Amino acid sequence: MATTGPMIATRFGRETFKPTKPETLQRGHSMKTVTRLLAGAALATGLAAGGAMAQDDPFQVGFIYVGPIGDYGWTWTHDQGRLAVEEAFGDSVETVFAEEVPEGPDAERRITQMILNGADMIFTTSFGYGEATNAVAAQFPDVYFEHATGYLREHENVSTYSARFYQGRAVIGHIAGHMTESNIVGYIASYPIPEVIRGINSAFLHAREVNPDVEFRVVWAYTWFDPAVEGDAAQALIDAGADVIMQHTDSTTPQSVAQDAGNVYTFGQASDMIQFAPAPRISSIIDNWGPYYVRRVAEAMEGTWEQSDTWEGMSEGMVLVGEMTDAIPEDVRASATALMESMQAGEYHPFTGPINRQDGTAWLADGEIADDGTLAGMNFYVEGITGDIPN
Amino acid sequence: MLIDPVTLIVALITISTPVLLAATGELVVEKSGVLNLGVEGMMIMGAVCGFIAANETGSPTLAFLAGMAGGAALSVIFGVLTQFLMSNQVASGLALTLFGIGLAALLGVNYPGQPVPEVAKPFPEAMRQIEVIGPIAFSHDLVTYMAIALVGTVWYLLRATRAGLILRAVGESHDAAHALGYKVVRIRFMAILFGGACAGLGGAFLSVVYVENWVQGMTAGAGWIALALVVFASWKPWRVLFGAWLFGGIAALQLRLQVAEIGVPVALLDASPYLVTIVVLVVMSSDRARSALNAPAALGKTFHAGT
Numbered sequence: 001m002a003t004t005g006p007m008i009a010t011r012f013g014r015e016t017f018k019p020t021k022p023e024t025l026q027r028g029h030s031m032k033t034v035t036r037l038l039a040g041a042a043l044a045t046g047l048a049a050g051g052a053m054a055q056d057d058p059f060q061v062g063f064i065y066v067g068p069i070g071d072y073g074w075t076w077t078h079d080q081g082r083l084a085v086e087e088a089f090g091d092s093v094e095t096v097f098a099e100e101v102p103e104g105p106d107a108e109r110r111i112t113q114m115i116l117n118g119a120d121m122i123f124t125t126s127f128g129y130g131e132a133t134n135a136v137a138a139q140f141p142d143v144y145f146e147h148a149t150g151y152l153r154e155h156e157n158v159s160t161y162s163a164r165f166y167q168g169r170a171v172i173g174h175i176a177g178h179m180t181e182s183n184i185v186g187y188i189a190s191y192p193i194p195e196v197i198r199g200i201n202s203a204f205l206h207a208r209e210v211n212p213d214v215e216f217r218v219v220w221a222y223t224w225f226d227p228a229v230e231g232d233a234a235q236a237l238i239d240a241g242a243d244v245i246m247q248h249t250d251s252t253t254p255q256s257v258a259q260d261a262g263n264v265y266t267f268g269q270a271s272d273m274i275q276f277a278p279a280p281r282i283s284s285i286i287d288n289w290g291p292y293y294v295r296r297v298a299e300a301m302e303g304t305w306e307q308s309d310t311w312e313g314m315s316e317g318m319v320l321v322g323e324m325t326d327a328i329p330e331d332v333r334a335s336a337t338a339l340m341e342s343m344q345a346g347e348y349h350p351f352t353g354p355i356n357r358q359d360g361t362a363w364l365a366d367g368e369i370a371d372d373g374t375l376a377g378m379n380f381y382v383e384g385i386t387g388d389i390p391n
Numbered sequence: 392m393l394i395d396p397v398t399l400i401v402a403l404i405t406i407s408t409p410v411l412l413a414a415t416g417e418l419v420v421e422k423s424g425v426l427n428l429g430v431e432g433m434m435i436m437g438a439v440c441g442f443i444a445a446n447e448t449g450s451p452t453l454a455f456l457a458g459m460a461g462g463a464a465l466s467v468i469f470g471v472l473t474q475f476l477m478s479n480q481v482a483s484g485l486a487l488t489l490f491g492i493g494l495a496a497l498l499g500v501n502y503p504g505q506p507v508p509e510v511a512k513p514f515p516e517a518m519r520q521i522e523v524i525g526p527i528a529f530s531h532d533l534v535t536y537m538a539i540a541l542v543g544t545v546w547y548l549l550r551a552t553r554a555g556l557i558l559r560a561v562g563e564s565h566d567a568a569h570a571l572g573y574k575v576v577r578i579r580f581m582a583i584l585f586g587g588a589c590a591g592l593g594g595a596f597l598s599v600v601y602v603e604n605w606v607q608g609m610t611a612g613a614g615w616i617a618l619a620l621v622v623f624a625s626w627k628p629w630r631v632l633f634g635a636w637l638f639g640g641i642a643a644l645q646l647r648l649q650v651a652e653i654g655v656p657v658a659l660l661d662a663s664p665y666l667v668t669i670v671v672l673v674v675m676s677s678d679r680a681r682s683a684l685n686a687p688a689a690l691g692k693t694f695h696a697g698t
Contacts, residue, residue, distance in 0.1 A: 227611070239402070
């Protein structure tokens, strides 16, 4: 960092950066002017972070959650990441969070509120916050924004990050293909967005690989978190003969419905959901956000934060596979572990050709590996899946 | 692949139970002339209290009682505000929902993922195994049968008993009922308590029997559906049952249509209960005489004995 930069920023910071309550509204405005001045001098927003650093009060990091932290799923894992940040930085960082923030216009208000109350960095942890995150980022160029599973980076101060969940889904798809006896695997999907479609495709490909007769039945719940609806969906799948259920929604209800039904296997989603082990939950995909959050907060505090689009997976430890229980035969556990290790070592990509699209046209040639761009925008099923993706 | 009608019917009866309980309670409240929009808040209080009791005591009976107590306790606040302090019912009800959701989250903070006892089914396994009739008629939880029995009881009480007549009189014209010497405030307060207990039981069924877990915000709008249902049913108990099964049936059916890979627009089906409610409201309001017969005339009006 240039030596003059932080001094300028520090001076401005001292003069304008007093976060006493009545002045907080002005803060965004004056920093905007500062940043504009600095930008004019071809200095990046990183300098404003120098200003933030100059304060005595802790660096405040805010988290916006789509569900409750007690969901034992998606939001819970993000909150574990928040706790990892607190642990790593102690008193120099303060964290705040808001639960059950609806995706849509209200998110904009909640993010803004958090910043006006002093947040220097915001993690918005659901796909649907993309537009709200960017809209607020335009108003607060001195605040860092990190949007999970998104793709919109309209401003310098917005980064996106996600995990290659499809790697985990390859492993549980492999297990599901072995475990199903009815050859019907039920899949509770949330919204028809690329992240979810990618997961279905990856799980299906690896189930088919070990079981040519397997079929997938997909239910779109149109929610990330609604315990009752997720339970209804699981019941509908079980009634239709599914004996293995996968979910891309966040509550544990499908697990308890499967438990009541008996002889139905499930996988933990986002978090381990170990309370349903050894059956119905026979393994899980675990999201591990802590290391990324700690790294990014450190970069923001040091002023080395740069806009990025991070997509990490098993080899970086962002996606983990939970313990495979004894309900899975030993040879299947061994082959699933081998599959997992090949991805951890970076030797295997779940989308390696030959793979056709659902309509039978070629997508990937033999040995060809899907590029990230196609995966990020995936809006088609692979060959063999029978349903249609809703519009 | 076809949809199995038996499992569909079993699912819709289970799905509709919490909403049916809450709506039946709210029907009694509205019949007494009080509009309590706090159903969602009372349901979630019932869900958390029931779950805590189930986890701490291991007794499903105590859990359901605690759920009812939780819902009723919250409704006491509404009752005091609207009946004694004469607050606006709409505003108080909305505030009650917000308060209930927040309070439930606070009370339940240590409980997500905690174990609850298995709730025994009232009918023996042999009866549940009977073809078709077994799953549909004998496979449910006791609370589900209680909910249906409650509808019948409320219908009978409102229609054929003196107590029901008095309750309706209070709801139609509180001044006239007051002039006759009925204790309007006391009757309404008891109706509000009853509504709270019903909503609480519905919430407890959701957390203890159906989801078997406590999660914040788990009622996810069921209380609002219950409110819509009362209007949909034009304040008639059996129509509440019909409406609850219809709404539950649509929810269960749309999931099964998806599983069967029948191309039906999911969003449209999801919205259909609300569309049906709007249609019913339009039909009802198109005929003034008819709607006047159905809606309690004093619904939502504040009663003051001095005026």
